Amino acid sequence: MTETLEAREPVRVLGGPPPGAATLEARGVHAWFGDRLVLEDVTLAMPANEVTALIGPSGCGKSTFLRILNRMHELVAAASLAGEVLLDGDDIYAEGTRAQHARLRIGMVFQKPNPFPAMSIRDNVLAGLKLAGVKCADKDGLVEQSLERAGLWREVRDRLNSPGGALSGGQQQRLCIARSLAVQPNVLLMDEPCSALDPTSTRRIEQTIVEISDEVTVVIVTHNMQQAQRVSHHCAFFLAGENEPGRVVEHGSTEQIFENPEDSRTHDYVHGRFG
Amino acid sequence: MTETLEAREPVRVLGGPPPGAATLEARGVHAWFGDRLVLEDVTLAMPANEVTALIGPSGCGKSTFLRILNRMHELVAAASLAGEVLLDGDDIYAEGTRAQHARLRIGMVFQKPNPFPAMSIRDNVLAGLKLAGVKCADKDGLVEQSLERAGLWREVRDRLNSPGGALSGGQQQRLCIARSLAVQPNVLLMDEPCSALDPTSTRRIEQTIVEISDEVTVVIVTHNMQQAQRVSHHCAFFLAGENEPGRVVEHGSTEQIFENPEDSRTHDYVHGRFG
């Protein structure tokens, strides 16, 4: 599948993020919705070129944390936060930084596939260019490359001009991954990208994650322990008590979290005792 | 918890289903949405007084099958079906049988808790009586008994008149179970009853399922393998290929399905290889 890609010179975009994966580091992140503290003092490093999985039961603040990582959190009215998020050492929340810029470098894939329904597949892939003002000389090459890396090229190359909404759920999700990859971000955040998908599509996307992790840093939220085990190098376990904010209970290499967790709650969780 | 119940004479309703659990048997069930066949030739016996779990990846037709079992399937426009569903030997789809009657004998609990928000807790429990024209001499006794069996009595006995919508998600789900139990059905169908709930509520409901299974036959759909293992006596594994209808790949005792499945796909699935 990747032969074509390697045989060719990779297509690069202009005006986008600097090339290559970047390290993301959260320091003392707190998050509030209104006056409710939902995330407390999360400090976590997500090393470049590796896949970090965030696991934990529902409502413990995984999505909130993920959205803080690329400044999507502030889109929610009455949401606020504290702490620092360092992208290759620079705080994306530093004064004078544009949210747009941070988001361009840190892409995101959502739980529900959301291709732009008014655009064709090709336009969907190129949407980031248009939307963020990134240039590219070889658009067709970029489309092919992005779809290839998202593992969708074979399936759609004959119908690049049909609308994005006409694909199946799994294909739509891969299209969204391709769309995010097209602007060549340094980090890719994924919030339960497979939860709405069938097994085949899930497997396909897990494959994709593994493949792209040599180009971007991936942070993925998942409910599926097996998935976390399969794709991630690092794991962070979030937990929120009743009426308490979410915290990172434990983090470390995936192997350690699953085989030999320090905390008994982690052990219970990864072995399906609850959640 | 069950002392109170056993100490007392159980409250009985009049005009409802005949007392006791019943055997449910599906024979050659097919289901269509429009012209799309989504379920093919499912034959499955769900023995009385036992818990049968339906497992399988998303979209394989578990919910559809469950809804066929109490004639909810026909509520969807353009849905049709073939085959027989025998409740203690009588086909619920036989001509002249009214759907209301079948649904009264075969209760259902849904994925999302859906108490009637405008009614008080007490009225929610008694809703089935009013709606199905079932009589009961000792209404207060029935409310207590049903809530007790759903494991909710302790928590709500002081606020029976507050609205049902004011409870937490897990309590709402147990309220829905109590509501279904109040008409004393012979079978209770549950479609992922815990998927929207937190771990504590989940454990509470699993307990409830185990407790009620001596009075009704329970059929439960779940995505959580551990849950299936914990609560069910029998298991049926559904699977649908791409663009193919769902089928039962394997069914048998829970132990067998989890420890020693015949089909390799079952093995993969119950060990989290996909889905």
Next chain:
Amino acid sequence: AEAFSQVNGSGSTYVGLAMSDWQNGANSRGIPVNYSALGSPAGVNQYGDHTVDFAGTEAEVSSLEAAGGGGATAKQRGYQYVPDVAGAVAVMYNVTDAGGRRVDTLHLTRDVVARIFARQITRWSDPAISATNGGFALPDQPITLVGRSGQSGTTALFYDFVAHVAPGPYGAFIARNVDKGIGPLPSGVRPIQLPTRGPDADFYRLFADSDQIAQTLANGSVPFSIGYDEFGYAKKYNAPTAWVENQAGKYTLPYAANIAAALTKANLRPDLSQELSGVYANPDPSAYPISAYSYLMTPCGAGRDTCKGGYPDGAKADTMTAFIEHVACDGQINMARIGYSPLPPNLSQEMMNANARLTGRPAKQLNAGNCANPTFRGSLGAGATAPQDPFAAMGGVDALTHPGNGGGPKAGAKEGPKSSAGAQASNGPGASSSNGPDASEANGGSRDWRNAEPAAYQGSGLGGFGAWAALVLFAAICVPLVVRGIVRRFRRTE
């Protein structure tokens, strides 16, 4: 030759139809004129507001002022009245005789018409009405008057007639109603709206426009009513229209010939407004007395000789004068066909005089040679001739009224065009009690009128079906069903 620019006018609905005809004619000769029939008061007001260039009205500015409906601004702008077309107010009615049949050849004297509308005569059985209708007494029902709600030029015209013919009752009527919605009226100023409260108001049914009045009176939905309206609407809906007696003692309907005959006696006041006492008392046997003409209102300075410059825009003045000339001559050709009467020659000439004042040039003298107005040739155009009075064929109203002529009117009335007047005796079962000399004398015309149900209550729809009947019926049918059900259940449980 001249440069025209569009002139707009608004006002009287009474001339609306004529205006359509004139616009159509004027436009076809390149004179751009536009008229919108919003009602006389609106026309005068908009004229005063300078939003239109001319107005069409029957109401005089003084009436409007008295009614609080404006007019001050029109005075400020200055105006002259220009006669444009002759017409008449028809008296329509809906009366049934004792037998329940529609009366359709009612004959009334001017005096009676005026006293009815001044609410001195208030019942249909009034001897003054029987006197001109073969002596037959109509049912003793109160007279319901039908008129226009709000301000209306037609109302002003009609009440001018009432004021002249029956000054006493009119005066009393005005005095009674002066603050009941008609406003304080200086003497000589006619009301342009009818009372909306007070004792008289209860007997009025006021409608928003002429169309509804005629329609209502034609379809008989207001029993025992009489109203005034433009004759065109009466013809449209075939509403029964009263024959009105003139000075010569003849009875006429407002056909063009009768209107034209009457208007020969119209006098003009210095401001060209009409003084119609001569018309109401025109001795011509074919005159229809309630005739009048309608005005155009065009700008003019304070004195009548200085209208020049009324339109600052010369092109507008040219258009207007061209239009007035069109109306004066060619515009009159079709009038009789659509329910008006062409202006008599003297009034056509007045229009040219008005033009002369507007332009400052000498007036064009009209004659049969240069003016197509049919009255210059002694004709009135198509559709002018009036039908024969059905009573005349029977020897006239007087002869019919003579008591000795018992069976005559009955037979005679039947010969009328669509007559059922001269009410036949209804020999129904209840018709035994005689109600006074009038009734018995009139051949039993209204024997049981006291018991007669109003026409509206008979016949149609659910009229005779009572709620109690429904209940009884329902019970009668349902009880056996219920009993059957109970019996069956009883059997089953056995």
Next chain:
Amino acid sequence: MTVSSSASVPAPPDRLVLADLPSRADRLFRRVTSGAGLSVLALLIVIGFFLVYRSVPAFEASGFGFFTTIQFDPASGHFGVLGLLYGTVVVALIAVAVAVPFSVLAALFISDYASPRVRGFLTGLVDLLAAIPSLLYGLWGFSFLRPYITPLSQWLTGNLGWFPLFETKPGAVLFNSMFVAGLVVSLMVIPITTSVIREVFTQTPPGEKEAALALGSTRWGMVRTVVLPFGRGGIVGGSMLGLGRALGETIAVSLLLPQVPELTTHLLEFGGATISGFVANNAGQSGPALSGLMAAGLVLFAFTLATNFTASVIISRSRSGAGVDA
């Protein structure tokens, strides 16, 4: 913030003040859209202000009597809006009283009884009917329907005349009454209320409907326990919206009613006036009468506003409007 996440609960740090640098396009965007929004605001303020300004002479002439005088009487210089307002409200209430039961039935039919094909068709048809100009309703009501309503009025007064609202004077004329006008207006209101109520009914959480059915309920049981309680706000709101529309209804009423203001309980009898109809019939007034009309228009506006607001408050308070799935 420096405290590591250990046993002791640290005081949460200060929240970040997020200062995003908006791009030039964003600033322009914000300015243009705000401009549009505020111009709508300004437009309404101008309208309201102007109406008030032009109404002042009438209010000055009549004082508070403007609201207590029945007659609108330019002749005496006394303007009163009471009679007009009364007629307006009565006609609108009749219209709504007739329209709402039918609308609820029709909406129920569309949302819960009809087959999907019929549902799609009816939804479109109702929307289409809602767009038919009121002029045509008025025309039809006046020339076609009026004769058929008169017998109904007769029957009502003949059999239910003991009820004050159906009472008529002997020999009264029974057409062009507020009742007839109300019926004709109700025909225009029905499509609007139906479409609002249907919208709300179709939003009933399917989960609750299925819950009811799964308990062995009949369709009516489901409707009564789930759809109607859920749609209550929608019914009230839809009725209020219909009321607002009925209050402003002009042409049909101006064709039907004599526009003589009065306070009467004899609704079946000839007579009645509404503000909008009166204004339409008196188009072209000037001077004090015009300012009287403006004042009446202002009152109508205020009234419609009040109903619309109540409607939107009720709709948004109710579960149905908020779209909250309990």
Next chain:
Amino acid sequence: MTATEIRVEQARPAPVRRRTSATTPQDRLVALGCAVSATLLTWFVMHQLLVSPGWLADLVVAYLLYLGMLYLVTRDRLGRLAAFDKLVSAVVVSGAVGLLIPLLFLLGYIVVKGVPSLRLAFFGHDMSAVAPTDPATATGGLHAIVGTLEQTALALVFVVPLGVLTAVFLNETRSRFRRPVRIFVDAMSGLPSVVAGLFVYAALILPPAQLGFSGFMATLALTMIMLPTVTRTVDVVLRLVPDGLREASLALGASRARTVWSVVLPTARTGVSTAIILGIARVVGETAPLLFTSFGTLSMNYNPFSEPQESLPRFVYRYIKEPLASAQERGYIGALVLILLIFALFALTRLIGRTRWSARRTKPRSAR
């Protein structure tokens, strides 16, 4: 499905789809029987025993009888709850039918009255050369159609940018003025059309402004009526655009403006056009404000900015009040054309809606 089906057929007898209809044949038989017996009973009692006062009474009696019988019989068969259910179903169905019949009558009436005199020439000339006495078939409505089109088109020029921008303002910004603006838009939608006309008349046509009657004045009044309608509907449509799309766009590094322009509006395009067309349909038949503003005329005036202009509702209103039978017919022709115009607008929305919107629009719903 075909492939599967064939395989199934080979394996074992093809599955027979089962009937799951809520009504059994017996139910239908009962309904029919009740209807027949109610009719017969009504006939017997109303016409043989009593004197029927009219068909309306017969209808009412028969209907009530039918309901009663249906209830009793079903109660006998299936019990109280089912019987009441049947009763309510019958009432609901007849309520809906009873509501639609008069409304369809309205359409039919105008068509029947208008069609006989409608000629193609109606669309070809104005009324300036048509004498009042000419037959109704000579009617020309071109000037009215042109006026309607021009006035509405001009109103669109104001309404579309202002309405869409305001809706964007309400949905896509976080200004603190959003609440007041939304309230004011709601308030403005309560502005009675006659008051809008009165406002334009008093503010612009009368002195001191003295702009005179013209189509443009009508446009202004129509704008006031149309603006809130369009704004509110577009607002709703924009709200239907899934938030996920906005977030996806922002997450790609787009600015707000860009997101609205490139993602939100294109996604909502069909909805927005539907909203606009419905707005047009709403004002195209407005009559009351025209009485005050456009004045009306018999002849063609292409220039909406000066001199009076006719429009279709004005045309209808003018002729239904004139005292000639032919004029009345002219009115009905105008009414028919007006209805046709509105039909056409609706057909247009359907056409637009069918392309892609309908499929997408159901998405958020089925997701819930």
